[in-house]
Amino acid sequence: MKNRILAGAVALVSSVTLSGCGFLPGSGGGDRTVTVWLMKDSVSPGFLEKFTSAYEKDNPSIELDFRIQEWSGIGPKVLEALESDDAPDVIEVGNTQVAQYAESGGLRDLTLESMRDLGSEDWLPGLAQPGQISGVQYGIPWYAANRxxxxxxxxxxxxxxxxxxxxxxxxxxxxxxxxxxxxxxxxxxxxxxxxxxxxxxxxxxxxxxxxxxxxxxxxxxxxxxxxxxxxxxxxxxxxxxxxxxxxxxxxxxxxxxxxxxxxxxxxxxxxxxxxxxxxxxxxxxxxxxxxxxxxxxxxVFTGGSDLIVPKNADQRSAGIAVVKALASEKWQTELARTMSYVPNKPSLAHVVEGEEGTAAMAEGARRGRATxxxxxxxxxxxxxxxxxxxxxxxxxxxxxxxxxxxxxxxxxxxxxx
Missing domain, CATH: 3.40.190.10 (Periplasmic binding protein-like II)
Incomplete structure (x- = not known):
């Protein structure tokens, strides 16, 4: 779910938020299209354009198609997508929503990737714990905010x-x-x-x-x-x-x-x-x-987002690769500095040390919990x-x-x- 905590967290960048429920496609040159649902106001257009340009340059066979979703009514919409034959390849969800979506049986098990490639032992507990159901990691921590x-x-x-x-x-x-x-x-x-x-x-x-x-x-x-x-x-x-x-x-x-x-x-x-x-x-x-x-x-209560991959997505492997990039140190650093968010790992808290409010938030996030x-x-x-x-x-x-x-x-x- 979207908590009011995130509305305040993005106040500093509200003048450059993404528009409506439209989409921001990539360059159009890739052989395969990875469709990503992101929530309105989660990232700025500048961040998304920078990520898309860099990712498609490094992965010329991939085109990224970001589709911006409204928080209102997103639960039923995601559940419907998980049951359909036309699911997006990656979905941003509220960290406390993962259990609801996992219960549907429509999420891909990301445990292996999280342990092998993403350094899950260093994730913020307030993002990692709600992304894990019965020992299976379905949600990959993306960003956090707390009081x-x-x-x-x-x-x-x-x-x-x-x-x-x-x-x-x-x-x-x-x-x-x-x-x-x-x-x-x-x-x-x-x-x-x-x-x-x-x-x-x-x-x-x-x-x-x-x-x-x-x-x-x-x-x-x-x-x-x-x-x-x-x-x-x-x-x-x-x-x-x-x-x-x-x-x-x-x-x-x-x-x-x-x-x-x-x-x-x-x-x-x-x-x-x-x-x-x-x-x-x-x-x-x-x-x-x-x-x-x-x-x-x-x-403190940790609000924020995890990234999930539907089982029935067309580009499951390519979608996981996009998740890994968004959760990587490079793009976590960029996201934290651009959006004044807390990165998904305490070890990255130093990247916001120059911003007094975000640094205080990152320090508190070490004791973050979820509902x-x-x-x-x-x-x-x-x-x-x-x-x-x-x-x-x-x-x-x-x-x-x-x-x-x-x-x-x-x-x-x-x-x-």
Whole structure:
């Protein structure tokens, strides 16, 4: 699925995004055409033209035909393509969508290629894990984005805070200090469940757990409840609504007023903030969500894309070769620098070191995770019992009772009932 996290990640390049659902063919000189479905706004025309030119020069028998797809309604469209006799050769999919498509039986097993040629042992876990179902690698990690803390440097300086926090305890202490000078120390909406997921993972909990194909919601575990308790403490250090998510109202609008010290968002949100309030240009900073110790940043939800190859594609081998190129160090470096994405390997994080926001995102991505790898998880997100659970706890209801109720609903959804 496409998560709102990626919408913010591409904000910095929105002026050069691809157009509609058309196609960008290659030079037309190849003997074989490899058709690739890419999602709207995933890459810029400049990147795609550069990749196409270089790839077709190195592979003169191949013509690349990129067809741009809308995120809206993409699930049924991909499933239909996987069942047809006219499937594209490569498809970009949301990292958390792979399980759904693998269940159809229409994906090619890419395990051998991922182990032999692509260095899968170094992939970001938030992309690699959801691409693997029952030990089989169907999705090849392409790019990632995750949340960081965006902060107002001026407010930090006025509060006497000279360095960004490295631990949760220091983060809370700094936020309390920032919240006592007529400013909001942290603007955090009550239903930002992706942020909650990171806190739950840091405590050793899960949103849901699966065994033998059976899944159950686990928000009522002691670890998950500890994560919710930390969320509640942090959310109280600001005026975020308890009964809405980060889009109601848009947290970038709230931050742009100039009296908020911190929000949790993707770095691309800074461009939107500066557009609304040019006086904040040069005053925004970034740091990874702090972990419980200085040894590692906090866990974060990883949004992003994997590349899959349909079983019934006409050019399966040629399609795999294109996937390998897109996932290679050369083109990962180009993609990360062009689009301000996190590369698919932590070892490539150095390629974005000069970009403060993307570098903070890449550091946090080392602790990236994905949502439960169930083909039914999309239904959980669509109806989302996690959001009302969070609101109920923030409004003073018993956390254990509310967590049990939400977990039971998640269990039923994951069982298809």
């Amino acid at each position: 960081v803390v965006i902060y107002n440097k001026e407010i930090f300086q006025k509060a006497g805070i000279d360095s960004v926090p490295k631990t949760r305890a220091q983060w809370m202490a700094d936020t309390e200090k920032l919240n006592t000078q007529g400013n909001q120390g942290m603007y955090l909406a009550g239903q930002n469940w992706y942020v909650l997921a990171g806190f739950i993972w840091d405590e050793g909990g899960e949103l849901a757990e699966g065994s033998g194909g059976d899944w159950r919601g686990t928000l009522n575990s002691p670890e998950a409840l500890a994560g919710m308790n930390f969320y509640k403490e942090l959310q109280a250090l600001g005026e975020g609504p308890m009964d809405a998510d980060e889009e109601k109202p848009p947290q970038t609008d709230v931050f742009a007023r100039g009296d908020v010290a911190q929000i949790i968002s993707v770095p691309g949100s800074a461009a939107l903030i500066e557009q609304k309030n040019p006086e904040l240009k040069g005053k925004l900073g970034y740091f990874p969500i702090p972990g419980k110790t200085e040894k590692a940043p906090g866990s 439960p790898n169930s083909s039914q998880w999309a239904r959980v997100e669509a109806e989302n019992p996690i959001k009302p659970y969070m609101t109920a706890v923030l409004q003073g209801n018993d956390p254990a009772a509310e967590a049990k109720k939400a977990s039971e609903r998640i269990t039923a959804m994951l069982a298809g009932s």
